[in-house]
Amino acid sequence: MIATRSARVVALLAVLFAPALFAQSQGYEPPKYLLPPKAIVDAFDVAPLPQTMLSPNKQVLALTYRRAQPTITELAQPMLRIAGTRVNPKTYGPHRAALITGITLKKVADGSEVKVTVPPQANVSNVKFSPDGAHLAFLNTKENGIDLWVADTATGSAKAISGSDRMNATAGDPCDWLSDNTTLVCDLVPTGRGPAPADPTVPTGPNVLENFGKPAPAPTYEDLIKTVHDEALFEYYFTSQLAAFNTATGGKTPIGRPAILDSVTPSPNGEYLLVAKIKRPFSHLVPMARFPQDVEIWDRKGAVARKIADVPSGEGTPLTGVEPGPRGYHWRADQPATMLWTEALDGGDPKVNVPFRDKVVSIAAPFTGQPAEIAKTEWRFGGLSYTEKGVGLLNESDRVTRRTRTWILEPGAEPRKLWERRQDAAYENPGSPVTRRDTGDAGGGRGGRGGGGGGAIVHTGDYIYLSGQGATPQGDRPFVDRLNLKTLQSDRIFRSAPDALETFVAPLSDDMSRFLTRSESPKDPPNYYARNRDTTTKRPITEFKDQQPQLRGVDHQFVTYKRKDGVMLSATLYTPPGYKKGDHVPVIMWAYPREFGDADSASQITGSPNRFLLVNGYSHLFLLLSGYAIFDNPTMPIIGPGETANDHYVEQLVASAEAAIDKIVEMG
Known part of the structure; x- marks a missing residue:
């Protein structure tokens, strides 16, 4: 038996290795990259439609044009996977660049265009207007660094203003405009330091992970720090020198000392900076945004006006809880320099029974007094935004019941409840308040635990405006409502037509009498339009053509x-070109489950049948051009109150998959 078995193994090995030996004898060729069918290559390489950004003065659209995909050479650039990020150590920026090659400025009034001067072989990113819309800042990534450029929006002429300095974009967008429309505050690579720490050939000691005898649940993260050498690399590459650039004179003024800056956000009046500095010990379990931090308010010279918090590591924070100390700190958008933040009253643990979960506090410049309490919330605090007239809208939510509430806060008055609803129920969503875009970018600040909080909510007379996706049983019909904060009555001033998908983008006037929309249909590619609140007409601003015929x-x-338990589900079925009903083709189902608190919310339809099909990036939809049908995004709700939804995860997932397959078979 043994001899026979050995003989069989020898014979099998001979068969397996014979082709390889034959190949070597014939002259071995290394493997090469294979290409998919030409139809996929042609669609894959098509440049996507330009992305757009409206200037804060509402007069100009910036259209950014980019390449469809990175090259193999770009993907092969060195990558440092560290602290939850992936950066290129040669450039001090993200490993994957934005691939923007050109910028065009289009006037909203007459459609006239100006091309922005960009450097040769441009690799542009982080495009943002100055608050008055007169200038446009952007970064350009070169082989060994990132430069800062500024363009005149009237002429399109641009110049690099960073000189020999390099931007440090390892922690995110490194620059912000100040309200003077002249100054940019940026993170720079510190000058005059030596090479990066070398990996020791002989370890100086073991890699140690400590356990302090208490539970420390955490999600699974990628690209974390693992060794002492990783810690040294993180400190080297992520340390920045904050500096202010005068875009008129080209002058540079350092601010403070070099530090690992997780976030830097200017106050609305430009006189102060909210700074979050990362400090040791660096965690090996969570990414950099949850490392220990000192949160401080600086003046323009880098002097500390007030220390807001000494934030410990985020290790051990309950999975459905929050940090026990100050969190969510941001500038109040309607005030020159007023800081808001939240503090947990339950230690951050939702299982603790307390009358109030959180409190919101505030302190104004010069930040010498004690913080004033703004509100306490029975449920977990979700956000606080202010209108231009100083009226606050505070959101809170309850994990157990999956309900959310919004309160109106007015000086000298008791809070008034604006809404209470199921947070998963799409049909009940009243929309989000429309805000001004005065910061020159979409985010209102740079990442991290802090942030700018966005612009103030538009408030004309007694009215604010709400924009929403408008989910219905027939699909999404986006809308804009006008809400009276005195009477709490609303009226609808815009709703997308049933045969198109038209979404609100931004106001085009201070009183919201005109606004910008983006409209598409199955036959018409997405384009931007100017709408008048009091008429049903719209004027085209862009004329983008079909990029993928x-x-x-x-x-x-x-x-x-x-589903067999009666839950309503939905999906989009795509069939390949040339498909005829009755043909049998392979089907790919692309899905991801989502939790819901109740069956009715899970049954509510979201999505639209009126999208224009465009395929970009690494999309599974490219396989349509190889003859596959795709059952895209079939809803797979996992239903249950509070933390119980996943108690029956597998059964509900299987039931949703069975229902999707039954539907595909039924459709032939």
């Missing part, structure tokens, strides 16, 4: 069907 042979249907 090879996809027009693809048919798609928005379908609904039921």
